[in-house]
Amino acid sequence: MRTFDFVIVGSGSAGSVVAERLSADGRYSVLVLEAGGSDRRFFVSMPLGYGKTFYDKSVNWMYRAEPDPGLGGTADYWPRGKVLGGSSSINAMVYVRGAAEDFDEWRDRGNPGWGASDVLPVFRSLENHEGPSNSLGRGGPLEVTDCSELFHPLANQLIKAAQEAGLAYNPDFNGATQEGVGAFQLTTKGGRRMSAARAFLRPAMKRPNVTVLTDAMVTRITFDGVRATGVEYVRHGKREAVKAGREVILSGGTINTPQLLELSGVGDAARLRGLGIPVVQHNAQVGENLQDHLGINYTYKANVPTLNQVLRPWWGKALAGIEYLLLRTGPLSISMNQGGGFFRTDPSRKRANMQLYFQAFSTVVPKAGERPILTPDPWPGFSIGLSNCRPTSVGSIHVRSGNPLEQPRIVPNAFSTDHDVAEVLDAVKFLRKVAATPTMSRLIIEELLPGPCCQSDAELIADFRKRSGTVYHPVSTCRMDPDPSQSVVDPRLRVHGIDRLRIIDCSVFPNIISGNTNAAAMMVGAKGAELVLEDQS
Structure with missing residues (x-):
């Protein structure tokens, strides 16, 4: 042995x-x-x-x-x-490293060496960032890239609309503060x-x-x-x-x-x-x-082209594929999360409790058995999504038997506390506030999901219970x-x-x-x- x-x-x-x-x-x-x-x-x-x-x-x-x-x-x-x-x-x-307060909470639970000041040098030792950010490390093995120049033009409009809704512009979510709206940094290098x-x-x-x-x-x-x-x-x-x-x-x-x-x-x-x-x-x-973080998207039909028109038709896929193979650029070289940020559902909160995601495409009509990123809707559409930052609902994962090949029993207990339900209710109302800004209202034909018939608190809660899901954290x-x-x-x-x-x-x-x-x-x-x-x- x-x-x-x-x-x-x-x-x-x-x-x-x-x-x-x-x-x-x-x-x-x-x-x-x-x-x-x-x-x-x-x-x-x-x-x-x-x-x-x-x-x-x-x-x-x-x-x-x-x-x-x-x-x-x-x-x-x-x-x-x-x-x-x-x-x-x-x-x-x-x-996204996480907020400094998160790691201070780890330390304050009785875990010395895990506070924000302790883990920051560790993060920086991992990173290599050649952009304007001064917060990210340089010389580490992990490339962290600013891909905002490759974003669809609609992403910049979404970032502008969020500012009109009251959020500050934040050029670096790994910098001095996490709150605000801007472009996410991505773990890519050379289009890979x-x-x-x-x-x-x-x-x-x-x-x-x-x-x-x-x-x-x-x-x-x-x-x-x-x-x-x-x-x-x-x-x-x-x-x-x-x-x-x-x-x-x-x-x-x-x-x-x-x-x-x-x-x-x-x-x-x-x-x-x-x-x-x-x-x-x-x-x-x-x-x-x-x-776990739970996420939901509000989806809109637009009167301007989105990534749907790039990735839906066969010729659009072909052109994007050629651009990627030859140049390692274009929509295939980055994430669909083209901007977003962090916000507070209530100004009285000490720090942000929700994360925003902007996606310049929509998937109201899904393709069975496949995540439809490469087969979006046949009309111009986009989504504004969110997920809760610090949910209080707690679940469990346990084996079902002694057979290592049998998948374990995963019990998330999503939205099992009044706190989690209340803050997501406030958060989805903010999504509509973003959609109602001058910038967004000029671009929107109609809200597709959940749709204008969903208005009361009870209806909004029922909708996000039905349509929310893990964001894989x-x-x-x-x-x-x-x-x-x-x-x-x-x-x-x-x-x-x-x-x-x-x-x-x-x-x-x-x-x-x-x-x-x-x-x-x-x-x-x-x-x-x-x-x-x-x-x-």
Whole structure:
């Protein structure tokens, strides 16, 4: 049986960074086990290819949550990356670190070293930005790009309208303040996606002390008492095992990490015994405390051309494809989230509690079985979307059985608190305020979704319960906290009660952050690797 100093389960946003940092000086051998395959695929590399990978089981776990009363009984679809780079290989590439207050809250919960001033240098060490922003780092492996010059002209009109509705212009959501409206920075370089695999794992794979195995589904952590010794996995139909000389590091993410813990006997003892899983360590918090951002779009028919007219007809697709193949520019080279921002639903709030997204296309008429980014509506249309920054609704993720191939039970409990319902009600009213500004009203023929018949508070609530869904930011199922009765890992990301087992991914977030979670997941990867190296004796 082979032995590596560190065995990392998962090559996603955090795991790719962990592998790069732990292997950098050559002292330690590192094995990365990834259940998916290679990221060297055209639709992974092409930024707008996430419209194709959204339902592609070759790179996507394609999870389905339980029917949720808070979403009108809908069983929400949860795509997650099953490929080198994880979800950073299939996401919409928006780079938002999160508000400084988010990380100060982490610190103030009893997690020293995780405040805003502590994590800012870690973020900056990851980043390379050649634009005008002074807040982003320079010289790091991760390219962060200002793509606003490639935005559809309508995106600038949407940004102008939001200012007319009372929001300040913000040129940098990673700068001094998050609030305001402007252009999102994206993780792209040269018209190609800059995933965590491209930025961190691929360079690390050139080192002789790094081994990466794809198509390796980890089924169980092995233990000697309460000390993690390695993992078992299935690859190409063959069961194999590997030992970790120093630590096993779980970087499977918010779904796969608690799933693997429970399959391995770490979790609520009564739950595990009921499923016939031998208990190694009781911890009732494994899989609990699930938080996620929920989003909804308001969609309009326009009297000016939008990206619908570019991407709907075959000849439009062909021209966009030629432009991308020859020049690596055009609409296929960036995200559909072409601008947005953060706002407060009530001026009395201390900070922004909603995120805006502007999309110069519409998909009222969906194409079955495919995210219709590349097949938008046949008329000019656009959407203004939002998601809640800090929801108070909490769900859970747990295994259904001891079978590692069975998808876990995902229970989001969306809109299960009055707080979450009330703030989204205020937020959708603000969307209509934006649509009613002089700039927008000149461009709008009619509101398509939810439509002018939806007016009362009860009607608006019923609509967003029916049409809202995840914006793919689940976190906190293995929460960090010094109290073992309230968490799964301590502030150094060590699993409570277990030796040589650490979790380094977004499942350890003490609370959800304000904005897209990919940047913070990579930061946790870098910070976690620092802690691992500090603890080696």
